[in-house]
Amino acid sequence: xxxPFHYLAVSALLFAIGxxxxxxxRNVVVVLMSIELILNAVNINLVAxxxxxxxxxxxxxxxxxxxxxxxxxxxGLGILISLFRNRGTVLADELDLLKW
Amino acid sequence: MVDLAGVDLMxxxxxPLASRLLxxxxxxxxxxxxxxxFGGKFQRGKVYEQRTQPPQRWPGLLSVVLAALSLACSVTAxxxxxxxxxxxIDGGEWIPGLGPAVSLYLDxxxxxxxxLLDVIGLMVLCFSLGYMKGESDxxxxxxxxxFFIAMMKLLILSGSYLLLFAGWEGVGLASYLLIAYxxxxxxxxxxxxxxxxxxxxxxxxxxxxxxxxxxxxxxTNFTVVTAASGAIPHGTLVFICSMLAIGAVGKSxxxxxxxxxxxAMEGPTPVSALIHSATMVCAGxxxxxxxxxxxxxxxxxxxxxxxxxxxxxxxxxxxxxxENDIKRVLxxxxxxxxxxxxxxxxxxxxxxxxxxxxxxxxFKSLLFLGAGAVIHSLHGEQNLVHMGGLxxxxxxxxxxxxxxxxxxxxxxxLSAFFSKDLILxxxxxxxxxxxxxxxxxxxxxxxxxxxxxIALVFLGETRGHHLTPHPxxxxxxxxxxxxxxxxxxxxxxxxxxxxxxxRIMLGSLTAAILGVxxxxxxxxxxxxxxxxxxxRFAPIEAFLRNRWYIDAVYxxxxxxxxxxxxxxxxxxxxxxxxxxxxNASAWFSRQLSAASGSxxxxxxxxxxxxxSATTRFFSWPFRAVQTGMIQxxxxxxxxxxxxxxxxxxxx
Numbered sequence: 023x024x025x026p027f028h029y030l031a032v033s034a035l036l037f038a039i040g041x042x043x044x045x046x047x048r049n050v051v052v053v054l055m056s057i058e059l060i061l062n063a064v065n066i067n068l069v070a071x072x073x074x075x076x077x078x079x080x081x082x083x084x085x086x087x088x089x090x091x092x093x094x095x096x097x098g099l100g101i102l103i104s105l106f107r108n109r110g111t112v113l114a115d116e117l118d119l120l121k122w
Numbered sequence: 123m124v125d126l127a128g129v130d131l132m133x134x135x136x137x138p139l140a141s142r143l144l145x146x147x148x149x150x151x152x153x154x155x156x157x158x159x160f161g162g163k164f165q166r167g168k169v170y171e172q173r174t175q176p177p178q179r180w181p182g183l184l185s186v187v188l189a190a191l192s193l194a195c196s197v198t199a200x201x202x203x204x205x206x207x208x209x210x211i212d213g214g215e216w217i218p219g220l221g222p223a224v225s226l227y228l229d230x231x232x233x234x235x236x237x238l239l240d241v242i243g244l245m246v247l248c249f250s251l252g253y254m255k256g257e258s259d260x261x262x263x264x265x266x267x268x269f270f271i272a273m274m275k276l277l278i279l280s281g282s283y284l285l286l287f288a289g290w291e292g293v294g295l296a297s298y299l300l301i302a303y304x305x306x307x308x309x310x311x312x313x314x315x316x317x318x319x320x321x322x323x324x325x326x327x328x329x330x331x332x333x334x335x336x337x338x339x340x341x342t343n344f345t346v347v348t349a350a351s352g353a354i355p356h357g358t359l360v361f362i363c364s365m366l367a368i369g370a371v372g373k374s375x376x377x378x379x380x381x382x383x384x385x386a387m388e389g390p391t392p393v394s395a396l397i398h399s400a401t402m403v404c405a406g407x408x409x410x411x412x413x414x415x416x417x418x419x420x421x422x423x424x425x426x427x428x429x430x431x432x433x434x435x436x437x438x439x440x441x442x443x444x445e446n447d448i449k450r451v452l453x454x455x456x457x458x459x460x461x462x463x464x465x466x467x468x469x470x471x472x473x474x475x476x477x478x479x480x481x482x483x484x485f486k487s488l489l490f491l492g493a494g495a496v497i498h499s500l501h502g503e504q505n506l507v508h509m510g511g512l513x514x515x516x517x518x519x520x521x522x523x524x525x526x527x528x529x530x531x532x533x534x535x536l537s538a539f540f541s542k543d544l545i546l547x548x549x550x551x552x553x554x555x556x557x558x559x560x561x562x563x564x565x566x567x568x569x570x571x572x573x574x575x576i577a578l579v580f581l582g583e584t585r586g587h588h589l590t591p592h593p594x595x596x597x598x599x600x601x602x603x604x605x606x607x608x609x610x611x612x613x614x615x616x617x618x619x620x621x622x623x624x625r626i627m628l629g630s631l632t633a634a635i636l637g638v639x640x641x642x643x644x645x646x647x648x649x650x651x652x653x654x655x656x657x658r659f660a661p662i663e664a665f666l667r668n669r670w671y672i673d674a675v676y677x678x679x680x681x682x683x684x685x686x687x688x689x690x691x692x693x694x695x696x697x698x699x700x701x702x703x704x705n706a707s708a709w710f711s712r713q714l715s716a717a718s719g720s721x722x723x724x725x726x727x728x729x730x731x732x733x734s735a736t737t738r739f740f741s742w743p744f745r746a747v748q749t750g751m752i753q754x755x756x757x758x759x760x761x762x763x764x765x766x767x768x769x770x771x772x773x
Contacts, residue, residue, distance in 0.1 A: 041760065044753070044756060045753050045756055045757050046753075053753075114753055115751060115753070117750075118749060118751050119750060120752070120755075121748050121749060121750030
């Protein structure tokens, strides 16, 4: 029988994959995709606990997260395009303008 | 009372109309000068372009009209002095301590010179209408002449030595400007400079005399000086008189300061006629006649003046004998004749000298204008060698110049006979025999060169075949005729003939006829005989032709020796002292700025650098965290979050 633990395990796995992707990948596109993975891990958690507690608020919140994720993806990709136009690269390790 | 530029002029209460006319006759040429030189369209700094513009007629006509009006005023004003009356217009003090200096004064002496100046000025301006017809820069020429007339009038009319000095310098300036009328010719520019500089020597003397007068009399006014002259210590008086004499010698081109006058002939011929023969050069004589009250108290200066005059008279006459430039002959003649006047002045015959000034002015301006007509007709030819035989082509000029030359020679009946006679008479009476002897000798030589001039220009064969004379205009002929008439008449109007002095008259008559006869023999009858004489007396010929070597001595010893050496010394002083001071101050400021720069670089920049280095040193751990890599930040963030989680869980 598949219980909440399984969901949490999958969620933790996804979260870890997302974190690793954000920190290690150089391509900002992939970093953005990894952020989506992290959000999805959160969503799985929310839906799982909504099921455990028999309460609809978790699912509702997951839907909000998706909506925000879409907006975030749109804004993020916009910034990305602008970044590419200005700097000619999308590799994170070459974008070190925040220094000092 | 007329307020004129802050000076209150007190018109003479006895002759209100005459004093107004007198002032007007002074103001008219001033107004003309202003109109010609400063009025209308005036192109600044384009003199060269003006000289290429077509000639204008109005400046000359305006000047003639103004001169005629001025003459009318002068004549009316001068009528007052017929019976010994005087006009004085008194102004205020000019320089404190020098008395009422701004004043005009007219007596018989200044009236005579005033009329002389106005008549000859008018004649010369009329003559210039024809003579300067082709010149493009008419305004500068006629403006200069009017300026000269105005300044000469100031000189003549001034009632004090100080105002006289102002006019004196004014005529000097006018002379300089007009000699350099053709300033694009180096000779003319050089001659103008020479005239100006040589005159400086005399003017310095005059200025010293004025200062000494101011100290000893407290005023430079003629009447005050005359009244106070008896109280001046004799040494001071001798100094004042000597300095006045130096001033007169400079302005009147007497030995040893005569060298500027022949060179001044580079100016236009009418200018020479007016300024350098008739009026300005006689200013020295006028000055000394004005100073008669002083000179009679210092007879030793007087005899010095006489000796200078005698030397100059002889020098000028002999050099004129050998000179070949028509204008320079006349210039040396002028020097010689003014020498005559000085000779008279020194032995107390001021009236005779003054009389000779008047007669000389007429015949010499006539001769100069005639020479101008000749030069004009011959397209600028001035060398006597290339003239000759002009009698047929220019009859009017010939006869007028004949009258002028015979007057100069002292032929009886013509004006200069009387004046020269008076001078010779005074010379004999003075007891200084040599003065009379020099006078007679000069008279003979004068007659010779006067007739030599006529013979070489008008008589004999035409020697300059390439020259075709072009006719003179009426505006040039009429002044010649009027002046010739004056030459004849002036003598009879003014002089009481002393028939008891017939011996002297006979002597000067003999001198004149002898001189003209010699000239006639050598230059008309037997030109060949002259060549033999020239060969036999070659050293004398060379001596005369080189103007007694005075110019050469000045050039070599004075200019090369003293002036050049002085200039070299001054140059050395310049490099050592002046440049040294400049260099020292430059070195000092360089050292100062080097020190200041080093302080700037080391101390002030050091403080700044120390502050920044300290900041940089203490900030390195914080700066090191700032890599700018977003993923590094995220990693740190993750580590922090994990640590926080760990702390939360371990509770």
